[in-house]
Amino acid sequence: MMVPRTSSGQPPRADHRTRVGQERRERTRAKLLAAALPVFAKHGADAAIIDSIIQQAGVARGTFYNYFRTNDELFAAVAQEVSNELIRLVDPIVLAQTDPAARVACGVTLVVKLARCYPLLAEFIVRGGPGAIAAGILAAGVVPRDIAAGVAAGRFTVTNQRLAFDLILGPVIAALHTALTETISEQYPRDLAESILRSLGVEPEAARKFANHDFGAFVPSEDSIFNRCQPKNAAN
Amino acid sequence: MMVPRTSSGQPPRADHRTRVGQERRERTRAKLLAAALPVFAKHGADAAIIDSIIQQAGVARGTFYNYFRTNDELFAAVAQEVSNELIRLVDPIVLAQTDPAARVACGVTLVVKLARCYPLLAEFIVRGGPGAIAAGILAAGVVPRDIAAGVAAGRFTVTNQRLAFDLILGPVIAALHTALTETISEQYPRDLAESILRSLGVEPEAARKFANHDFGAFVPSEDSIFNRCQPKNAAN
Amino acid sequence: MMVPRTSSGQPPRADHRTRVGQERRERTRAKLLAAALPVFAKHGADAAIIDSIIQQAGVARGTFYNYFRTNDELFAAVAQEVSNELIRLVDPIVLAQTDPAARVACGVTLVVKLARCYPLLAEFIVRGGPGAIAAGILAAGVVPRDIAAGVAAGRFTVTNQRLAFDLILGPVIAALHTALTETISEQYPRDLAESILRSLGVEPEAARKFANHDFGAFVPSEDSIFNRCQPKNAAN
Amino acid sequence: MMVPRTSSGQPPRADHRTRVGQERRERTRAKLLAAALPVFAKHGADAAIIDSIIQQAGVARGTFYNYFRTNDELFAAVAQEVSNELIRLVDPIVLAQTDPAARVACGVTLVVKLARCYPLLAEFIVRGGPGAIAAGILAAGVVPRDIAAGVAAGRFTVTNQRLAFDLILGPVIAALHTALTETISEQYPRDLAESILRSLGVEPEAARKFANHDFGAFVPSEDSIFNRCQPKNAAN
DNA sequence: CATGAATGAGGGTTCATTCAT
C-alpha cells in the first residue's frame, strides 16, 4: 500500500473502518428520518408507516429496526430533528433583536414564512397539535425565554406565562393551518405578529412597528431535513 | 304527524311498532355515539375503535354496520353531535349579547369553561386540531358571524376574516390543551378572552370590560352526549 | 316451518341461531386443535406454527385469533385435549383392575400400545418431555392415585411418591421415544411394565404375573383428535 | 510437530504467531460455547440464540460465523462439549467399579449428583429429552457398555438392550427434571439407583448394597464449561 | 334488524445470514 507508515508500523485499519462505519450509519439514519417526516406530516404521529418509510428510504425492512425500535422512537427522533433545524434557522435571527417584543414578532414572522417555504414543516407541526409537538419543538426554551424577558421588561401586560404561551403558539399554529389550506398574503405573517403582540399587551403602535420591521431572511442549509424531503420553493 | 290517533276503530299496531322501532333505533345510535366519543377523544379520528365501541355500547359487531358504514362516518356523526351540543349550550347565551366584542368574549369564555367541566370535550377538540374538527364544530357559522359583525361595527381593526378566525380559534384550542395538562385558574378564561379581543383590535379598556362581564352559565341537559360519557364535575 | 308452535306463537329463532352458532364454533375449534397437534408433535411447544395450522385447518388467519390469543394458549388447549382423550381411552380399563400393581401395569402397557397406534401421540408426549406435558397429561390424578394406593397396600416398597412417579413416567416416555425410532416387539410393553413394577418394589414373580395379564383393548372413538389428525394403524 | 524449536538460529516468528493465533481461536470458540450452553438449556435446541450469544461472548456478529456455520452446528458442538465433560468427570469413577451393577449404580448416582451441582446441565439434558441429547451424550458408548457387561455376567435379567437403556435413562432424566423443580433429598440418588437396578433384574438385596456404596466424588475442573457458565454450588 | 363467526388485507417484528471494510 501507499499508506505512509509511521513508527507504529501499523496501518490505521481499525480507525478507518470505524470512521467509515459511523459515516454510513449516520447517512442511513438521516435517510430514514427524511423519509419519515413526510409520512408523519401527512398521517400524524400514530401513522402506520414503516413500510412506506423503508421503501422511500430504500433500505430493507430489518434495517429500520437497527435504528429505531418503535414507531414512537422514530417519531421522537424526527421531532427532535425538526426542532433542531427550526431553531438553527430561526433563533440566530431572533437573537439579533434585543427588544423582547421584537424577538417575538421576529420569531412569529419567520416561522410562518418558513412554513410557506416548507409546507411539510407546517403539516408536521399542525398534525402534532398545540401539544406534543409544538411544545417540544417551538417552545423548548426559546419562546418562554422571550416571554419572560418581555414580562420583565414591562413590554407585556400579560404576566401569566402559560397564557402568554398559548397566545403565541395558538395563533401561529392556526396560521400554519391556514397556510396549508389557502394561499396567504405576503402581509399575513406581519399582521399576525402585530395582533399577537397586541394580545400580549404591547401598545398598538409599538406592535405595528415591531411587526413590520424587516428581520432579514433565514438561509436554509442545503442538507437540511426539509430540503432532503421535498423540492423547496426558494424565497422566504 | 297530522294523523289523528285517538281511541278510534283500528288498533294502532303498525304505527306503534314503527314508533317503538324508531325510538329503539335512536337509542342504539345514541349509545354508539356516546361510546365513540371517549375513544376518539383519546386516540384521534383514526383510532381503531369499533371493538371497544360495540363492547361499551353492548351491541353486536354487525349491528354497528346497521348504523354507520365506516369509521369516518362514525367520526363525522360524533363530531356533528358534539358540534350541535356545543352550539346548543353556548350560542343562546352568546346571542343574548348584542355587541360583537361581547359575543366573542362570551363564546370564548364559555367554551373554555365548558371544557373544564367536560375534559372529554377538550380532548376531542384538541385531538382534532385547529383543522378538521374545530373548523367544523366551532366555526361553522357562529364564529364568522360574530367576526363579520365586529368588523362591520368597527369594533375590530383586524379585517382579514381568516386572520381573525385564527386569532380566536388558535388561542382557544391552545387553552383547551392547557386545561388538559394543568389546572387553570378561575381567571384564566377571562384573561384569555381579554387578550383575544385586544388581538382583534379592541381597545384595551373595552376588552377588559367585555371579558369580565358575567355572561351567566350554560345548563347542560341531563342527556347530553357529554353527560352520557362520563361523570360531570358540575359547576362551570 | 314444521316447528310445532306452542302457545307462545313465536318461532324459536334466537335459540336456533345460538345453537347453530355454538356448534359451528365448536367445529372450528376442533379443526384448529386437530391441525395443531401434528405441528406441536413435530416441532415442540414453541414452534412457530400459526401459518401451517390455519392452512391445515382451512381457516383464515384472523379466525385463529378468535379462538386462541397466543401460541401458549393453543398448546395448552391441545395438551388438555390430548390428556382428556388419553384418560378417556385408558382409565376405564385401568379402573377395571383392583390391585394397584395391576393398575400400573395396565396403564403402562396400554399407553405404550396406544403410542404404537398413534405415533403422533408418542411424538407429542416425547417432545413435551417428562415435564410440562407428561406431568400435565398422564399424571394429573391418575398416576399419583395408583401410586398412593400401591404404597398404602404395601405393594410398592418405594414410598417416595415423587420417586415412584419418576420410575413410572421416565421409562414410559423413554419407551415412547424408542417406539418412534425403531419397531418395538409385541412383548416390549409387557416387559417394560414388569420392570417398572420391579423397580417399585413388587416381587419379581408378582410383577411378571401382573404385567402379562391381558387387560383387553381400548376402543378409539371415531372422532377422537388422534383419528382426526392422521390415518390410524388399527390394532392395539 | 516434530520440528525441534529450541534456542537455535531462527527466531520462532511464524510458529509463535501460529500458536498464539490458535490459542486465541480456541479461547474465542470456548467463549462462544460457554455463552451458548445457558441459552440452549433455557430455550431448547431451536432457540433464537445468536444475538444473546455474541453479546455474552463479547464478539461481533460476523465473528460467530467464523466458528459455526449454523445454529445446529453450534448446538452439536455444545452437546459434544457437554458430553465430553460429563464423561471426563464421571467415567473414571465408574470404571473404578468392576461389577456391572455397581457401575450402573455409580453412574446413575453421580449424574444425578452432578445435576444438583450444575442445574444448567440438568436443564440442558432435560430439554434435549430422552432423544437427541441424552442418547448422544450419556449413551454414546458408556451405558451400553455397562449394560452388555451386566447381561453377560448374569447380573441383569433384562436382556433387551434397548429396554435396559430405557429403564436407565428414563428414570435418570425424570430425576433430573425433578431436581430442577423441587429440592431432592440426599438419599434420592441412591434410592433411584437401587430401583433402577431392581428394574434391570438385580436381586433386591444386591441392588440395595450396590446403590448405597460410597463411590467417591467427582472433581470438577476449574475451567470446565459448566463452571464457566454459572456460579457453582460446590459440594456433590 | 340483531347477531357474531369468519375473513384477509394491512402492518408490525425478529433473527439467521451475508458482505464490504
Add this chain to the structure above:
DNA sequence: CATGAATGAACCCTCATTCAT
C-alpha cells in the same frame, strides 16, 4: 480474522368488514 451494517424471509397480530342465521 474481526467487525457490524444491511438484508429479507418468515413470523406475528389487529381490526374493519362481510354474511349466513
